[in-house]
Amino acid sequence: EVQLVESGGGLVQPGGSLRLSCAASGFTFSSYEMNWVRQAPGKGLEWVSYISSSGSTIYYADSVKGRFTISRDNAKNSLYLQMNSLRAEDTAVYYCARDDERDYYYYMDVWGKGTTVTVSS
Amino acid sequence: SSELTQDPAVSVALGQTVRITCQGDSLRSYYASWYQQKPGQAPVLVIYGKNNRPSGIPDRFSGSSSGNTASLTITGAQAEDEADYYCNSRDSSGNMGVYVFGTGTKVTVL
Numbered sequence: 001e002v003q004l005v006e007s008g009g010g011l012v013q014p015g016g017s018l019r020l021s022c023a024a025s026g027f028t029f030s031s032y033e034m035n036w037v038r039q040a041p042g043k044g045l046e047w048v049s050y051i052s053s054s055g056s057t058i059y060y061a062d063s064v065k066g067r068f069t070i071s072r073d074n075a076k077n078s079l080y081l082q083m084n085s086l087r088a089e090d091t092a093v094y095y096c097a098r099d100d101e102r103d104y105y106y107y108m109d110v111w112g113k114g115t116t117v118t119v120s121s
Numbered sequence: 122s123s124e125l126t127q128d129p130a131v132s133v134a135l136g137q138t139v140r141i142t143c144q145g146d147s148l149r150s151y152y153a154s155w156y157q158q159k160p161g162q163a164p165v166l167v168i169y170g171k172n173n174r175p176s177g178i179p180d181r182f183s184g185s186s187s188g189n190t191a192s193l194t195i196t197g198a199q200a201e202d203e204a205d206y207y208c209n210s211r212d213s214s215g216n217m218g219v220y221v222f223g224t225g226t227k228v229t230v231l
Contacts, residue, residue, distance in 0.1 A: 035220065037222075044222060044225040047219075047221065051218075058218075059218040102169075107209070108156075108164075113162075
C-alpha cells in the first residue's frame with residue numbers, strides 16, 4: 001500500500017525549532033518529487049516547500065523562506081522539514097504529499113494524514 | 122507569486138449538479154488539480170490535468186478549463202460529496218516546483 005506517515009509535530013515556543021519527518025512506503029521514493037503543505041486552524045491549504053527526487057532542486061513559499069529547510073534521505077525513504085525561528089502563524093497541520101507528473105499535468109496524488117505543530121508560549 | 126481565487130461556498134440539492142470555479146493567471150500555463158477535504162481528514166486528489174480522475178474517484182467528478190479559469194463539476198451530487206474543495210496549480214513564475222492553492226470552496230449538499 002502506498003503510504004506517507006508524518007511525525008515530529010508538537011508544542012513549541014515562539015522562536016523555537018522542530019523537525020518534521022515523513023516516512024514513505026509502498027512506492028519507489030527516490031523516483032518522486034515531494035512537497036510539504038500546511039493548513040492553519042480553520043484556514044485553507046498552503047504549499048510550503050518542494051524538493052526534487054534527487055534533492056538537488058528546492059523551493060520554498062515566501063512565508064517560510066530562510067526559516068524552514070526541506071531535505072530527504074532516499075536510502076531511508078524519508079522526507080524532512082526542519083523548522084527554525086517558529087512563529088505563532090506557523091501553527092498548522094503539516095502534510096507531506098507526493099508530487100507526480102504526467103503529460104505536463106502536475107499534481108499531488110498521495111498525502112499523509114498530517115502532523116500538528118502548535119507554536120505558543 | 123500567483124493567486125487562485127475560488128468562491129467561498131456553494132450549495133447543491135442532492136442529486137443535482139454543481140460547478141466550482143478557480144481563477145488565476147497560472148491557469149493560462151498549467152492545468153489545475155482538484156482536492157477534496159472532509160473535516161479532520163487529509164486532502165484527496167479528485168481531478169488532475171485536462172479531466173483525469175485517479176483510481177477510485179467516482180465519474181460524477183469532472184474537470185474543465187478555459188483561459189484563466191478551471192472548473193470542477195459534480196454531476197448528481199451525493200451526501201458524501203459535502204466537503205471543502207481546493208484547486209491547485211504550479212506557479213507561473215517560472216520556478217517549476219512552486220505551487221499555489223486556491224482559497225477553497227465549501228460545498229454543502231442539501
